[in-house]
Amino acid sequence: MTLFGLRVPMVASLVLWAALWEVVGQAGATILIPPLSHVLVRLVEIVPTESFAEALGLTARAFVLGTGIAVLAGVPLGVLMGRWEPADRLMLPWVNVFVSAPLSALVPVIMALFGFGELTIVLTVVLFAIWIIVLDARAGARAVSPSLSEMAQSYGAGPLQAFAKVYLRAALPEILAGIRLGLVRAVKGVIIGQLLVSVVGFGHMFEIYSSNFLMEHMWALLLVLFALAFAIDGVFARLEKRVEYYAAARQ
Amino acid sequence: MNRVVALRAGPAVAEPMVEVRGLSKVYPGGVEALSDITLNFPKGKLTTLLGPSGCGKTTLLKIVAGLIPASAGEVSVGGRKVTGPGPERAFVFQDFALLPWATVLRNVAFGLELRGTGRWEREATARRHIEEVGLKGFEDAYPHQLSGGMRQRVGLARALAVDAEVLLMDEPFSAVDEQTRRKFQEDLLALVAGKGKTFLFVTHSIEEAVYVSNRIVLLSRRPSRVSEIIEPDIPRDLPPDRIRRHSAYIDTVEEIWQGLKRYLE
Amino acid sequence: MAAAPWALRAASFVVVFAAWEYAGRLPVNPAFPPFSDTLVAAGEMVADLSLVAALGVTLWPLAVGVALSSLAGVAAGVAMGLSRRAEWLFVPVFIVLQAAPLAALIPILVLAYGVGLLSKVMTVCIMAMPVIVLNSFKAIRHAPSSLIEMGHSFLGSRRQIIAKVILPAASPVIFAGLRLGLAAGFIGAILAELLISPTGIGDLITYHQSVADYPKMYAAIATVIVLSVLFIGLLDRAEIALFRPERRSAR
Numbered sequence: 001m002t003l004f005g006l007r008v009p010m011v012a013s014l015v016l017w018a019a020l021w022e023v024v025g026q027a028g029a030t031i032l033i034p035p036l037s038h039v040l041v042r043l044v045e046i047v048p049t050e051s052f053a054e055a056l057g058l059t060a061r062a063f064v065l066g067t068g069i070a071v072l073a074g075v076p077l078g079v080l081m082g083r084w085e086p087a088d089r090l091m092l093p094w095v096n097v098f099v100s101a102p103l104s105a106l107v108p109v110i111m112a113l114f115g116f117g118e119l120t121i122v123l124t125v126v127l128f129a130i131w132i133i134v135l136d137a138r139a140g141a142r143a144v145s146p147s148l149s150e151m152a153q154s155y156g157a158g159p160l161q162a163f164a165k166v167y168l169r170a171a172l173p174e175i176l177a178g179i180r181l182g183l184v185r186a187v188k189g190v191i192i193g194q195l196l197v198s199v200v201g202f203g204h205m206f207e208i209y210s211s212n213f214l215m216e217h218m219w220a221l222l223l224v225l226f227a228l229a230f231a232i233d234g235v236f237a238r239l240e241k242r243v244e245y246y247a248a249a250r251q
Numbered sequence: 252m253n254r255v256v257a258l259r260a261g262p263a264v265a266e267p268m269v270e271v272r273g274l275s276k277v278y279p280g281g282v283e284a285l286s287d288i289t290l291n292f293p294k295g296k297l298t299t300l301l302g303p304s305g306c307g308k309t310t311l312l313k314i315v316a317g318l319i320p321a322s323a324g325e326v327s328v329g330g331r332k333v334t335g336p337g338p339e340r341a342f343v344f345q346d347f348a349l350l351p352w353a354t355v356l357r358n359v360a361f362g363l364e365l366r367g368t369g370r371w372e373r374e375a376t377a378r379r380h381i382e383e384v385g386l387k388g389f390e391d392a393y394p395h396q397l398s399g400g401m402r403q404r405v406g407l408a409r410a411l412a413v414d415a416e417v418l419l420m421d422e423p424f425s426a427v428d429e430q431t432r433r434k435f436q437e438d439l440l441a442l443v444a445g446k447g448k449t450f451l452f453v454t455h456s457i458e459e460a461v462y463v464s465n466r467i468v469l470l471s472r473r474p475s476r477v478s479e480i481i482e483p484d485i486p487r488d489l490p491p492d493r494i495r496r497h498s499a500y501i502d503t504v505e506e507i508w509q510g511l512k513r514y515l516e
Numbered sequence: 517m518a519a520a521p522w523a524l525r526a527a528s529f530v531v532v533f534a535a536w537e538y539a540g541r542l543p544v545n546p547a548f549p550p551f552s553d554t555l556v557a558a559g560e561m562v563a564d565l566s567l568v569a570a571l572g573v574t575l576w577p578l579a580v581g582v583a584l585s586s587l588a589g590v591a592a593g594v595a596m597g598l599s600r601r602a603e604w605l606f607v608p609v610f611i612v613l614q615a616a617p618l619a620a621l622i623p624i625l626v627l628a629y630g631v632g633l634l635s636k637v638m639t640v641c642i643m644a645m646p647v648i649v650l651n652s653f654k655a656i657r658h659a660p661s662s663l664i665e666m667g668h669s670f671l672g673s674r675r676q677i678i679a680k681v682i683l684p685a686a687s688p689v690i691f692a693g694l695r696l697g698l699a700a701g702f703i704g705a706i707l708a709e710l711l712i713s714p715t716g717i718g719d720l721i722t723y724h725q726s727v728a729d730y731p732k733m734y735a736a737i738a739t740v741i742v743l744s745v746l747f748i749g750l751l752d753r754a755e756i757a758l759f760r761p762e763r764r765s766a767r
Contacts, residue, residue, distance in 0.1 A: 013605045014612070032628045089524035094532060100695065100748055101741045102702035104710065108721050109737060112547040112730065184615050191617035192703075196710060202620070210623035218624055226616040233615040316669055336669045348666035352684050352762050362670035365680070393762035413670065 034216045043220035051205065058201040059190055062118060066125025067179075067186045074130045074182070075175055078137025079167055088138070095138075099131035103189070107196050121193040121200065128189025129182035136178020140171025173240070180236040187229045267291035268417060268449040269315060274324035275474075276310055284310045286474035287324070292417075292466075297443045297450035299460040301507070302470030303514045308453045309345075309421050311475070315451060316342050316419050328417060338366070341415035345422040347402045349394040355381060356390040358405050362413040373412075380408040384438075400431035417449045424459065436463050437491050444487070457511070461485070461503045462494065469507065472514045479510055549731040557731035558739065566720065567739060574716030574740070577633055578705040581640025582698055589645050589697065590690060593652020597686075598678065607653060613646040619704075622711055631713040636705065639712070643704030644697040651693020655686035684759060691755040695748050702744040 018036055025035030046052050081088040081095075107124055114120045144167055152162040168175075194203025202221065209217045269292035276285040284307035292298045300308040313319045315326050317336040326333040328340060336342075341362065349358050356377055357364070363373035381390055384404040394402055403423055410418055424432045440463060443450055454460050460467050461483050469479040483503045485494060494500055533551045540550025549557075561567035596602045622639055629635040659682045667677040709718020717740050724733035756763050 011608055014608050016605070017609060030628075032624065086524070090528040090531065093525055093528050097741065097745050100699035100744065102699070102706045102744050104703045104707040105717070105721065105737045105740045108710065108725055109547075109734070112725055112733070113545050187615070188617045188619060192619045192707060195619055195622065196707075206620065206623050210627060213627065215624075215627070222620050222624075225620055226612060229615045229617055230612055313665075318665055318669055336671055338671060340669075342666070342669040344662055344666060346662050348660075348662045350663065350681070350684070352760055354761075361680075365667065365670050365672040365676055395762060409670075 032215060034219065038216050039219040039223065042216040043223060046217065046220050047224065055201045055205055058118065058121075059194065062121040062125055062193075062201070063186060063190045066122045066190065067129055067183060069122070070126045070129035070133055070182055070186065071179055073126075074133035074178075075137045075168075078134040078139075078175075078178070079141040079163065079171060081134070082138040082141025082144075082171070083163070083167055092138075095131055095134050098127075099135055103127055104192055104196075107193060111197065116197050116199055118200065120197055121190060124193030125186045125189045128192070129186040132185060133175075133178045133182040136174045136181065137171060140174025140178075141167050143174065144170040176236070176240045180233065180240060183232055183236060184229070187225075187232065191225065266294050268294035268329060269451065270327045271311075271315070272325050272327075274311070274314065274326065275322050276307070276314065276319070277322045283474035285314075285321075286476050288475065288477055289324075290468060290477060292449060292451055294449050295447050296465040297439075297452055297463055298466040298468060299452045299454060299464040300468050300470060301454060301457065301460045301511075302475065303472055303511065304455055306470045306472055306514075307475040308455075308470055311470075312419050312421050312451060312453050316340055318342075338413065339415050340417045340419055341410035341413050343403075343406050343410050343418065343420040343423045345425055347394070347399075347406045347426070349402055349405055351394055354391050354393060355386060355397070355405050358394065359408045359412050362409055366413070376412050377408070380412045381405075383411065384408045398427075398431075400427040400435070403427055403435070415448075417451065420450065420452045422453050422455065425454070425456075432459070433491075439463050440487065457504050457507050461500055461507065467507070469510060481507065547728075547730050549734060553731040554734040554738065557729075558735035561720075561732060561735055567736065570716045570720050570736070571739070571743065572716075574705055574709060574718070577636035577708065578640055578701055580633075581637045581704065582644055582701040584637070585641045585644040585648055585697055585701065586694055589648030590652045590694075593649040593690070593693070594656055594683075594686075596649070596653045597656025598682075603653070603657075606649075610646050610649050610653075613642075614650055618642045618646070619707060622707065626712055635712050636708040639708040640701045640704040643707075644701035647700055648693045648697035651696065652686070652690045655689030655693070656682060658689070659685040687755065687759040691751065691759075695751055698748055698751060699744060702740070702747075706740060 021033070022036040025033050025038070077091070081091055106127060107120075110120050110123050110127070114123060148166060148170055149162065152166045157165065191202065194201045195206065197203055198207050202225065205221060206218065208214075209221065271288055271290040271292075274285055274288040275283075277283045288311065300311060302308050310319060314321050315328070315333065317333050317340070328337065331337075350361065353361065356374060359381055360368075360373040360377035363376060368376075378390065381387060384407055386401060386404055386408065389397065389401070394405065397405070403426070406423070424435050427435065436459060439450075442448075443463075443465075452460075452463065464483060467481045467483065468477055469481065470476070471478040481503065483499065485497060485499045485503070487494075489497065536551040538550075540548055540553065543550070558567065592606065596606050621642055622635075625635045625638050625642075629638060663681050663685055664677060667681045672680065706718055709715050710722065714722045717736050720736040721733055724730070724736065
């Protein structure tokens with residue numbers, strides 16, 4: 001948007017919203033919305049505490065492990081589905097079901113099978129992240145131009161070589177796009193998992209705050225989580241931009 | 252042989268339908284596409300804008316269409332100044348610009364639909380023009396069921412259906428295959444001869460320009476200026492294959508190529 | 517390509533169900549019943565109407581929430597796509613919300629609106645809304661410029677171009693957003709029943725888990741997943757029937 005002939009960047013509107021939040025909070029319209037300034041003070045208080053560091057560490061570990069597994073399993077599976085018809089026919093129906101299924105209903109199954117510990121959280125993250133990664137990797141592998149795969153064959157590449165040196169690279173833009181969407185889902189998964197398990201990490205902290213009615217604490221924790229999620233997304237979006245030209249391997 | 256018309260001084264063969272005066276276009280960001288272009292487009296004739304790719308031919312055409320504002324200068328059509336799109340001009344798009352969710356019939360009638368013409372009347376008009384471009388029987392087909400050449404016929408029928416005096420054609424045949432393209436060119440000649448409409452035609456193909464044009468405007472590289480105006484002196488009443496072998500045709504193609512070569516590199 | 521597509525599709529389900537049956541009979545875990553037991557349990561729960569009643573309860577907040585989010589979300593997204601000002605003001609907010617783990621808001625919602633229907637509807641809304649809004653926005657913003665230009669050149673008014681060109685061109689992406697929104701709404705509805713107060717399917721899941729009647733627990737979960745797939749398929753059909761005549765005739 002331009003104002004008085006000057007370009008006002010999009011993020012500036014977030015400042016406007018923050019100001020609105022502060023005003024509503026100061027007006028005391030509802031105890032649910034404490035002023036932003038109080039929340040920020042609380043945030044500075046919470047972040048250095050040991051319980052926060054512990055929860056963050058736990059969450060980060062589950063997140064990294066879960067997405068790591070999802071990427072390492074999902075990308076090869078997706079590329080395989082994209083390049084080999086029978087695998088695609090066998091697995092695509094299931095991937096399509098799970099990519100949009102209410103996965104929150106499956107978390108109790110994971111809890112019943114693997115208990116209330118870290119493993120359950122990790123598996124929840126995998127469950128949330130993997131399907132979109134598979135689908136995008138598949139789309140990327142299918143978009144690789146036939147002439148590129150014929151090139152690989154005509155220069156004598158074996159199936160494994162072609163897989164690693166051609167398809168995986170040429171499909172990279174979609175793969176990264178899928179991983180990025182997977183990361184966003186993983187963030188949601190790790191939080192949903194912790195909320196349902198509610199005895200570990202941030203889920204536990206939310207439990208304590210909400211049972212003690214600590215609104216400011218809750219919002220502070222939320223802000224931290226939102227910021228982390230947004231930062232992960234932003235960093236990955238940058239990475240994605242850098243390999244955009246790989247997509248030239250199409251058509 | 253060919254008459255090479257002096258720059259700026261339009262010949263008085265036919266009265267001008269479209270007049271362009273001192274036209275310049277600078278895109279935001281400083282790219283200068285057109286620089287001080289003055290041109291006349293004679294009524295009832297086909298004038299081609301020809302030049303190296305990226306030279307601003309399409310920009311010029313879209314300014315005449317009223318789709319892009321000029322930075323300086325003005326365009327008038329039939330004596331009236333252009334401030335936006337108008338009913339006396341119809342555009343044929345390079346990528347066809349057909350509505351994928353509409354049938355051929357609705358696509359052809361779309362210009363009339365936007366003008367508020369009643370359904371019965373606009374569909375009757377559309378059917379007539381669908382037949383005219385040779386698509387009778389495809390009224391209820393959807394664009395994705397047609398070949399590229401057929402799609403462009405739909406685009407052409409849509410432009411004809413609004414009965415505009417000026418047809419603006421932006422590389423209309425560039426997305427169709429060579430055989431279809433030749434057939435198109437022959438049909439276009441018949442259209443120019445039969446309708447008395449004024450055609451502005453953009454192409455990057457020298458052969459196509461020489462084959463279909465009464466008048467060819469050569470544009471220089473960006474920022475484009477008019478570098479030369481050529482009126483091919485080719486007997487139009489010959490059958491197509493004779494035209495393509497006629498020495499005037501071959502010489503004009505060669506002459507234009509020699510003229511454009513210096514813009515390469 | 518030798519086998520008919522439906523045969524491979526059926527094979528894919530058979531393979532998975534057989535694996536499920538085998539793993540259940542081993543059993544790999546006491547909390548993992550075989551497929552046949554789950555199927556029988558589902559039959560029993562349909563017969564005694566407990567499953568049907570639970571679905572009715574679960575679908576109610578889901579339907580209200582998804583309907584609200586769809587109407588408000590598409591309207592907001594379209595407005596943001598058409599107006600630069602609305603874009604400037606709202607898009608950054610929704611981009612943040614899209615990436616954020618909004619499930620973390622649920623404890624606050626409970627504090628605000630109690631454990632009743634309202635909290636559950638709100639949960640569905642916060643899960644479904646961002647993706648619907650952002651997809652509608654992107655759909656409008658990415659409507660093919662050549663079609664819009666065509667509309668202008670044939671003298672369409674702004675209103676005509678919006679109604680006859682931009683909206684139909686945007687409808688596939690808007691509907692993709694609605695599908696994602698419905699999927700997210702399902703996640704939200706189940707999450708609400710597991711976290712806020714046990715009702716409907718959520719109640720069946722938690723109850724049968726607590727009494728270790730795993731076949732019934734799995735049957736309830738599988739039913740929800742099947743239902744979400746069915747609903748998303750229905751939405752697809754609706755889109756083709758209403759807005760995409762060319763895809764209808766292509767079959």
